[in-house]
Amino acid sequence: MSLNSPTASLCEAGAPALIANSDSLREAFGKALSALGDEFPKLVVLDADIAGGTGVHHFRKSHPDRMIQFGIAEQNMMAAAGGMAAVGLIPVVTTFAVFCLRAIEQARLSLCYARRNAKIVASHPGLDVGPDGGSAQALEDLAAFRAIPGMTVISPADPTEMVLATRAMLEYDGPVYMRTGRSPCARLFGEDHKFEIGKGQIIRDGDDVTIVACGIEVARALAAAESLAEEGISARVVNMATIKPIDAALLSRCAVETGALVTAEDHNIHGGLGGAVAEALAATTPCPVEFVGVKDTFGASGEPEELAHHFGISAPFIADAARRAIRRKRK
Amino acid sequence: MNQKFQTVSAQPSPAMLAEKLAEAARFIRCHSVASIFHAGSGHPGGALSSADLFACLYGAEMNVWPNAIHDPSRDRFVLSKGHAAPALYATGAHFGFCDAKAALALRKLNSPFQGHPHVLDLPWVETSTGSLGQGMSVAVGMAIGLRLQKIPARVYTMLGDGELQEGEAWEAAMSAAHHKLDNLCAVIDYNKLQSDNCNDAIMRLEPLADKWRAFGWSVAEIDGHNIPEILDHLGRAGATREKPSVLIAHTIKGKGVPYMENIPTWHGSVKLTPAQTEEALTALGASADEIKGFMHVS
Numbered sequence A: 001m002s003l004n005s006p007t008a009s010l011c012e013a014g015a016p017a018l019i020a021n022s023d024s025l026r027e028a029f030g031k032a033l034s035a036l037g038d039e040f041p042k043l044v045v046l047d048a049d050i051a052g053g054t055g056v057h058h059f060r061k062s063h064p065d066r067m068i069q070f071g072i073a074e075q076n077m078m079a080a081a082g083g084m085a086a087v088g089l090i091p092v093v094t095t096f097a098v099f100c101l102r103a104i105e106q107a108r109l110s111l112c113y114a115r116r117n118a119k120i121v122a123s124h125p126g127l128d129v130g131p132d133g134g135s136a137q138a139l140e141d142l143a144a145f146r147a148i149p150g151m152t153v154i155s156p157a158d159p160t161e162m163v164l165a166t167r168a169m170l171e172y173d174g175p176v177y178m179r180t181g182r183s184p185c186a187r188l189f190g191e192d193h194k195f196e197i198g199k200g201q202i203i204r205d206g207d208d209v210t211i212v213a214c215g216i217e218v219a220r221a222l223a224a225a226e227s228l229a230e231e232g233i234s235a236r237v238v239n240m241a242t243i244k245p246i247d248a249a250l251l252s253r254c255a256v257e258t259g260a261l262v263t264a265e266d267h268n269i270h271g272g273l274g275g276a277v278a279e280a281l282a283a284t285t286p287c288p289v290e291f292v293g294v295k296d297t298f299g300a301s302g303e304p305e306e307l308a309h310h311f312g313i314s315a316p317f318i319a320d321a322a323r324r325a326i327r328r329k330r331k
Numbered sequence B: 001m002n003q004k005f006q007t008v009s010a011q012p013s014p015a016m017l018a019e020k021l022a023e024a025a026r027f028i029r030c031h032s033v034a035s036i037f038h039a040g041s042g043h044p045g046g047a048l049s050s051a052d053l054f055a056c057l058y059g060a061e062m063n064v065w066p067n068a069i070h071d072p073s074r075d076r077f078v079l080s081k082g083h084a085a086p087a088l089y090a091t092g093a094h095f096g097f098c099d100a101k102a103a104l105a106l107r108k109l110n111s112p113f114q115g116h117p118h119v120l121d122l123p124w125v126e127t128s129t130g131s132l133g134q135g136m137s138v139a140v141g142m143a144i145g146l147r148l149q150k151i152p153a154r155v156y157t158m159l160g161d162g163e164l165q166e167g168e169a170w171e172a173a174m175s176a177a178h179h180k181l182d183n184l185c186a187v188i189d190y191n192k193l194q195s196d197n198c199n200d201a202i203m204r205l206e207p208l209a210d211k212w213r214a215f216g217w218s219v220a221e222i223d224g225h226n227i228p229e230i231l232d233h234l235g236r237a238g239a240t241r242e243k244p245s246v247l248i249a250h251t252i253k254g255k256g257v258p259y260m261e262n263i264p265t266w267h268g269s270v271k272l273t274p275a276q277t278e279e280a281l282t283a284l285g286a287s288a289d290e291i292k293g294f295m296h297v298s
């Protein structure tokens, strides 16, 4: 018995426009992947029924034969990527960050332990997810994926960098976890921007304190530095797009030159960028570090900017943390 | 049937009950559309397809009472397809578990009506969901736990059809049959669509009833918009022994709003305009006054 059987043609008609965020990291990623499809003939993209959300609908349009649909079954998709890599393809697993967590054990064994050249690209990380709410806001993914041996973890800051990082990820031989983002985001970098896995960049110089940020927090870090400048505080901003391997040499240099650091991420304060920075500095150049992130709680529904303020990861909180870090330095 | 309800008022005739539940379903649809409109995002399609099932579960089948939400003997409901939260909240509003006006503040900061149900925000919500497949496992755990403690309550869970692509749904199904959980009833909102497209285009589910039978369940295929038929089969599930029961309810995604029916894009990530919302509420039979009440909240 069947009350209805929608057909593909029916499915096309009368469709509303999706909430489109053309300047979001996920859209930039999807377009970049599509543009790189011909250059990387072994590239295949894996989807679990959310291509419209992850941005890879662009790749589906340009390279339908290399788009593999797994249905809503992330664990199967993740381990299958290991199989595809085993026979010579470069699989890119795409889903929301929170559902990457669901398949993390598959990523651990079948991608990292087996050392496969497979990539995971996670859209919808952090509070940036917004109204879907606490269940959907992955605030643990950087920590969890960073803890897997052999996994490279990347979180680009703007659409320009996302395009470069997508290429770098495909050129790199080994497992990568990369965060994109849901909401529209500011363009921070020009066409001359460079991206290299494992390298942080000083994108604003200063000598009183260094703010180390990744992903959408980089724009907020720049805004914080701007407001600090108005009160005579000179804040350096580092875009740390690779969380693992972390650029320990650059961190050390910043610790020596500015004497105090702040980390800023759309993630739990435990185990993500802040954890990586603290580990690196503790081993080389200990100095005061203040952590801006979600303070070991779950998120909630709301608009991303509201949530950033509510949970204390917006620019004013970064500026406050910078003042605290400086005070600790002078003590 | 809803015993505590029956102690307050005499048992209604089947026709009166069906009428009462149809009105509940109409309210659930209107309220869901309105809350999604106010939220500026959300999942209308699967809320509309499941409204009649919600009305029958909360309005007749389940022993649940707004004034006894912590009563250990209450039946448990798990919305495994957590993105249908607007329909759950609307159901709660209609049957007195929460305030209808408050529940229009969907997906807003500081509102307990998050995009997906959360047990710590709303005490009458039995568990937090939003990751497809998991609710079904939680329901299995509840059914085992209630039986072990000799509590005669039943457990109901609602799943989407796309959700059945999750391996976990089938792990749960296997375990429920193995443990002979006749206190468990799964309801599938079989609207044939999921996030991106039709089930058939994404990952084929058929032969679906045969799969459940092979997994050891008692299976019924029903019209998920026919209230007497839903009630009848929920009742039969309750009388089934030694096996869990599944109702495969054939539904129409977007049911009641013609411009949404059977269109995958109305699944989610859509922003309803005031004009679209008015058109939807009108199609659902809302009066001009009701439309005003739903759309203009102070």
Ligand SMILES: Cc1ncc(C[n+]2csc(CCOP(=O)(O)OP(=O)(O)O)c2C)c(N)n1
Pocket (backbone or CB within 6 Å): A048, A049, A050, A072, A074, A099, A102, B043, B045, B046, B047, B049, B081, B083, B130, B131, B132, B133, B159, B160, B161, B162, B163, B164, B189, B191, B193, B194, B195, B253, B267
């Ligand atoms: C584990 C998991 N993967 C992906 C999603 C994203 N998602 C939300 S709803 C949905 C489609 C669900 O389709 P279906 O189960 O048929 O629900 P309905 O048609 O009743 O809305 C998807 C893929 C999710 N919530 N959970």
Ligand SMILES: [Mg+2]
Pocket (backbone or CB within 6 Å): B046, B160, B161, B162, B189, B190, B191, B192, B193, B194
């Ligand atoms: Mg469906």
